[in-house]
Amino acid sequence: MNLLVTGAAGFIGSRYVRTLLAADAPDAADAPRITVLDALTYAGTLDNLELDHPRLEFVHGDIRDADLVGKLTAGADQVVHFAAESHVDRSILTASDFVLTNVLGTQVLLDAALRHGVDTFVHVSTDEVYGSIASGSATEEYPLEPSxxxxxxxxxxxxxxxxxxxxxxxxxxxxxxxxxxxxxxFPEKVIPLFVTNLLDGAKVPLYGDGLNVRDWLYVDDHCAGIDLVRTRGRAGEVYNIGGGTELTNKDLTGLLLEACGAGWDRVEHVEDRKGHDLRYSVDWTKARDELGYRPRHDFTTGLAETVAWYRDNRAWWEPLKQRVSGGKP
Known part of the structure; x- marks a missing residue:
């Protein structure tokens, strides 16, 4: 079986591919051959991939390139579509790249998948499409109110x-x-930004009063959920994938300060983001009941492992931080 994965030089996509390629992965003998298509924009790096793996082929290209996408989907049985511009702050500064990649690029992929008879197309999205949730959690039928x-x-x-x-x-x-x-x-997102800043002795920027709430999901649990959707999900359905740990940004900051041995004097309060949603929360009952999805990593352990990884892998993140400056959570 041939699998085309877009955007897999980035954070989540690369983790997904590495999981499928792992020697001890379930049903490894029957695991798919994987083609990765990635434009290698600022947030993607080939260091995230095992390029010498015999079941992996990397193609440098843009999902908006209809000719290239057509050639790749012609040989694919399934598509898992991660490729996207994803940093909210950057979208507020300039939205054009987000529309071109996230909307037009997806349309190019869908056209090619339809034309070449792809069996399954998994489109990876975000809880942010639901907008701010004052109470409770958004089911898959919740109205879309993006900010x-x-x-x-x-x-x-x-x-x-x-x-x-x-x-x-x-x-x-x-x-x-x-x-x-x-x-x-990539170290412009809040957890790696804060951890790497703290490891460097720098301050961390906390938006507004820090009371915005987010649900945190360890990347391996997300990848497991995506593969359950790919292998067991139903056509035409939406599946929420949550982590089960809701924290205010202020509480998260406190945990990161503690993990890095720093105090609140290292926090710089900055003007709140425009249109900053107060709370995201998804109800993942559907994925649990239909697919058997459950997050396996508790947040305390996952965060400790994440901080330790950044502490031990400066050679990976220091060059990436040089690509960007002034990132905020």
Missing amino acids: SPYSASKASSDLLALAYHRTHGLDVRVTRCSNNYGPHQ
Whole structure:
């Protein structure tokens, strides 16, 4: 079986590919051959991939390149689509790259998948499409109320993907995850940004009063959920994938300070982000009941392992931090 994975030089996609390629992965003898398509924008790096693995082929290219995408999907049985511009702050500064990649790029992939008879198309999305949740948790039927250009572009691509199922019968399955964390996350996101700043003796920027709430999901649990959707999910369905640990940004900051041996004097309060959603929360009962999904990593252990990884892997993140400056959570 041939699997095309887009955006797999980034954080979550690369973890997903490494999991499938692992020698001790379930059913490894029958594991798919994987083609990775990635444009290697600033947040992607080949250091995230095992390029010498016999079941992996890397192709440098853009998901908006219809000719290239057509050639790759012609040889693919399934597509798992991670590729996206994903940093909210950047989308607020300039939205064009988000619309072009997240919406147009997804449409190019869907057209190619339909044209070449791809069996299954898994579209990886985000809980941010639901917008801020005052109480309770969003089920998959919750209305989409995105706040940022990033989340609006992801909501658009979700609806486009589902439309290809309803109109053309393409087997599309959509996942919406909560905030991911873990090794190999690009150091502009809040956890690696704060950890690397603290390890360097720098301050960390905390938005507003720090009371915005996020649900935290260890990347390996997310990848396991995605593969359950790929292998057991139903066509035309959306599946929420949550972590089960809701924290305010202030509480998260306190845990990171403690893990890095730093005090609150290292925190710089900064002006709140425009349109900053107060709380995200997803109900993942559907994935649990239909697919057997459950997050396996408790947050305390996962965070400790993540901090330790960044402490031990400066050679990975220091060059990446030089690509960006002034990142905020």
